[in-house]
Amino acid sequence: MIHSFIYTLKCLMRQKYQLFWNLLFPIALGTMFYVAFSGLASDEAFHAIPVAVVLKASTEDIDYTSTIPLLSASADENNSFDSVISSLSESGGEADSFTSIIDSLSEPGDDQFLETTYTTEKEALSLLQQKEIVGILYEGQPVRLSISTEMTSYKLEQSILNAFVEQFNMNYSALSDIAMNHPEKLAAAAKALSASADTGADYNTEITYAKGNMDEKLTYFFNLIAMSCLFAYSGGLQVALHNQANLSALAARKGISPMHKLISLLGELCATFVFHFFCIFVSLIYLILVLGISFGSEGGYIALAALVGCIAGVSLGFFVGTIGKMGEKTKYGILMAVSMICSFLSGLMVGTMRLFVEQVCPWFNHINPAALISDSFYALAVYQSHDRYFENIAILLAISVILYLGGFLMVRREKYAAL
Amino acid sequence: MSTPIIKVENLVKRYRELVALDHFNLEIEEGEIFGLLGPNGSGKTTTINCILSLLSYDKGAIEVFGKEMHPDSYDLKRKIGVVMQNVAVFEELTVYENIGYFCGLYIKDKALRKQYVEEAIDFVGLNDFKKFYPGKLSGGLLRRLNIACGIAHKPKLIFLDEPTVAVDPQSRNKILEGIQKLNREGATIVYTSHYMEEVEQICTRIAIMDKGKNLAIGTTDELKRMIKKSEIILIDILDISEEDIAAIRTLDHVYDVSFKDHKLEILCSGGKHNLLRILHYLESRELSFGRVYSELPTLNDVFLEITGKELRD
Ligand SMILES: Nc1ncnc2c1ncn2[C@@H]1O[C@H](COP(=O)(O)OP(=O)(O)O)[C@@H](O)[C@H]1O
Ligand SMILES: [Mg+2]
Numbered sequence: 001m002i003h004s005f006i007y008t009l010k011c012l013m014r015q016k017y018q019l020f021w022n023l024l025f026p027i028a029l030g031t032m033f034y035v036a037f038s039g040l041a042s043d044e045a046f047h048a049i050p051v052a053v054v055l056k057a058s059t060e061d062i063d064y065t066s067t068i069p070l071l072s073a074s075a076d077e078n079n080s081f082d083s084v085i086s087s088l089s090e091s092g093g094e095a096d097s098f099t100s101i102i103d104s105l106s107e108p109g110d111d112q113f114l115e116t117t118y119t120t121e122k123e124a125l126s127l128l129q130q131k132e133i134v135g136i137l138y139e140g141q142p143v144r145l146s147i148s149t150e151m152t153s154y155k156l157e158q159s160i161l162n163a164f165v166e167q168f169n170m171n172y173s174a175l176s177d178i179a180m181n182h183p184e185k186l187a188a189a190a191k192a193l194s195a196s197a198d199t200g201a202d203y204n205t206e207i208t209y210a211k212g213n214m215d216e217k218l219t220y221f222f223n224l225i226a227m228s229c230l231f232a233y234s235g236g237l238q239v240a241l242h243n244q245a246n247l248s249a250l251a252a253r254k255g256i257s258p259m260h261k262l263i264s265l266l267g268e269l270c271a272t273f274v275f276h277f278f279c280i281f282v283s284l285i286y287l288i289l290v291l292g293i294s295f296g297s298e299g300g301y302i303a304l305a306a307l308v309g310c311i312a313g314v315s316l317g318f319f320v321g322t323i324g325k326m327g328e329k330t331k332y333g334i335l336m337a338v339s340m341i342c343s344f345l346s347g348l349m350v351g352t353m354r355l356f357v358e359q360v361c362p363w364f365n366h367i368n369p370a371a372l373i374s375d376s377f378y379a380l381a382v383y384q385s386h387d388r389y390f391e392n393i394a395i396l397l398a399i400s401v402i403l404y405l406g407g408f409l410m411v412r413r414e415k416y417a418a419l
Numbered sequence: 420m421s422t423p424i425i426k427v428e429n430l431v432k433r434y435r436e437l438v439a440l441d442h443f444n445l446e447i448e449e450g451e452i453f454g455l456l457g458p459n460g461s462g463k464t465t466t467i468n469c470i471l472s473l474l475s476y477d478k479g480a481i482e483v484f485g486k487e488m489h490p491d492s493y494d495l496k497r498k499i500g501v502v503m504q505n506v507a508v509f510e511e512l513t514v515y516e517n518i519g520y521f522c523g524l525y526i527k528d529k530a531l532r533k534q535y536v537e538e539a540i541d542f543v544g545l546n547d548f549k550k551f552y553p554g555k556l557s558g559g560l561l562r563r564l565n566i567a568c569g570i571a572h573k574p575k576l577i578f579l580d581e582p583t584v585a586v587d588p589q590s591r592n593k594i595l596e597g598i599q600k601l602n603r604e605g606a607t608i609v610y611t612s613h614y615m616e617e618v619e620q621i622c623t624r625i626a627i628m629d630k631g632k633n634l635a636i637g638t639t640d641e642l643k644r645m646i647k648k649s650e651i652i653l654i655d656i657l658d659i660s661e662e663d664i665a666a667i668r669t670l671d672h673v674y675d676v677s678f679k680d681h682k683l684e685i686l687c688s689g690g691k692h693n694l695l696r697i698l699h700y701l702e703s704r705e706l707s708f709g710r711v712y713s714e715l716p717t718l719n720d721v722f723l724e725i726t727g728k729e730l731r732d
Contacts, residue, residue, distance in 0.1 A: 003520075003523045003524070007509075007512065007516070007520045007523075010511065010512065010516065011509055011511040011512060012511075014511040014512075015511055245473055248507075249503060249505040249506070249507035250507045250508075250509070252468075252473060252503060252505075252507065253501070253503055253507035253521070253568075254524065255473055255490075256471045256472075256473060256496060256499065256501050257496060257521070257524035257525060258493040258494075258496040258497040258524065258525060259524045260493070264524075414472075414490035414491070415472060415473065415474065415475040415490055416473060416474060416475065417434075417474070417475055418434050418474070419468060419473065419474065
């Protein structure tokens with residue numbers, strides 16, 4: 001068994017296509033996802049948004065006959081914070097906290113959020129007309145935002161600003177409190193505000209803050225690892241082909257040796273697990289350490305999910321490999337299609353796919369190995385309890401056991417009608 | 420007589436409608452180099468795979484080393500080495516590792532295995548290619564690797580299924596010499612081929628098979644004696660009359676005469692001094708002739724006479 005194990009591992013490590021699909025491909029795809037997502041979000045975040053700030057003191061009579069079509073955005077006037085805020089405004093700390101927040105967000109640096117010009121309203125409107133700025137922030141209760149409908153190419157910046165103003169107004173009291181009592185923490189608070197404005201504007205989704213930040217983007221990476229796990233089918237397929245005399249010359253050659261079939265089979269399967277688990281492990285390490293994708297903090301459980309995922313992937317290949325006399329290429333094709341479909345339905349390419357499946361035929365998400373694997377990661381990252389995680393793992397193991405048993409029944413045969 | 424090392428009785432094997440082996444019988448004694456000679460598709464590979472218990476068969480009995488052979492006859496399999504018709508090696512393993520892997524299926528002891536692998540590499544002359552991957556080997560070298568994988572564990576009984584197909588003459592000679600060496604070292608060899616020259620060259624006994632039947636069995640000489648033709652005399656001659664041809668046909672031991680392209684072909688069966696007798700006749704008729712050849716029959720002639728068709732493809 002150790003003999004088979006060692007040589008199988010050697011073979012796997014030298015197969016270029018195995019290394020490509022199981023190691024390079026997930027890493028490359030992960031990097032692509034990473035670049036694509038950061039292209040959406042951080043590009044704009046890193047470029048500070050030019051705004052004009054009009055303080056109360058410099059507010060003149062507003063000339064609404066201005067030629068620029070303006071949209072004014074402001075938080076709900078009947079905001080529950082109103083009373084608190086109005087009391088704050090009496091204290092005169094209001095102006096201080098507003099400007100200090102704006103100032104801290106305008107500090108030059110990598111994460112500069114705003115590029116602020118303090119000016120009069122008139123001046124601000126003309127800047128807006130010349131498209132020098134994206135919006136005008138009016139100090140006030142609540143803070144108001146004016147943007148120009150003509151600046152269509154700045155939609156994203158506009159919506160980020162809008163979200164920022166909403167967040168600002170909603171959290172006004174807390175911010176004022178920080179500004180007055182813990183000014184040293186203001187920068188961090190402001191940063192959090194701008195960051196959430198960023199994501200809020202980008203995705204318009206409700207974000208689950210059950211346990212740490214759960215970002216929609218993360219599920220893409222979970223699905224990616226799930227797909228890599230399924231790719232372990234290639235190893236399982238090889239084990240099947242190498243042990244059925246009517247499928248390959250190598251299997252026939254082994255069949256006439258005194259090595260017990262089940263023993264060599266076990267050795268080869270173990271080597272295949274180890275190889276694929278190693279590949280997934282490296283991919284995970286890359287995603288977590290190099291790209292900084294957060295898979296949560298429970299390393300052991302993450303590794304277990306990856307291992308079970310590999311076992312399931314290998315079982316899929318092994319089972320399909322053992323049935324029928326189709327050629328290697330045909331079986332490879334079938335498995336490729338199956339794994340891609342599973343990955344697609346679990347949301348690898350289109351993030352909302354899983355929700356769609358959940359509505360159309362919910363049972364499928366409970367037997368789709370790709371969905372089960374990625375949901376295990378999701379459950380780890382989001383839920384406090386491990387119930388859902390273990391449920392997924394259990395189903396995966398059950399599916400694997402069934403596939404292995406089926407495969408064993410097929411390869412157990414030792415005499416063939418034809419080779 | 421000792422029990423034969425292989426005994427096949429009334430073996431019938433069908434692939435659906437096609438009868439690949441039709442009441443096939445075979446007995447091979449220890450120490451032989453036994454040749455299974457037959458054209459492509461005659462059932463040589465099928466016979467071997469049945470003996471090895473890889474294929475199921477419809478009827479008959481097979482004994483190896485005096486015991487019935489089953490897929491789980493591991494004690495028997497341990498003593499058998501097989502060089503399959505299709506090269507079966509791992510593309511991802513080097514020459515050395517491939518032999519090591521297959522040898523390891525039989526030999527557990529690591530030191531002994533290492534020694535055997537080295538000896539096998541030496542035996543097939545792949546010393547300069549130890550670190551090569553099979554993809555980088557030429558056809559002949561690949562075949563030699565395939566052989567090394569089959570015999571590294573020093574089996575007592577070795578099957579070689581067409582080991583010289585598509586092999587350059589140099590490799591072929593090396594392989595044939597090697598087989599004889601293995602035999603001298605005590606292994607019994609079962610060798611299949613559709614090249615009669617090879618079989619004639621190395622085999623101690625030969626079975627001629629066609630369409631799943633064992634047509635004749637014996638040593639080369641025995642087989643040749645089985646057929647009528649024992650000598651073929653060819654004479655270059657410009658012209659000869661029908662009467663003279665008829666007269667030659669009546670000579671002792673001559674059973675057929677033909678004349679074509681200025682070549683007189685005379686088939687003789689048995690007897691001695693056939694050539695002399697014919698030359699005397701030609702001289703007495705004052706016929707002038709050119710070169711004269713006398714040939715002994717080949718296995719091809721044997722095959723031709725038994726089946727009515729040529730063995731060559
Ligand atoms: N797997 C198979 N399925 C159907 N027919 C086969 C199969 N293998 C061999 N045959 C047929 O059985 C006959 C004997 O084949 P084989 O034993 O390979 O001949 P040989 O080894 O002498 O060339 C041939 O007619 C061949 O077509
Ligand atoms: Mg053959």
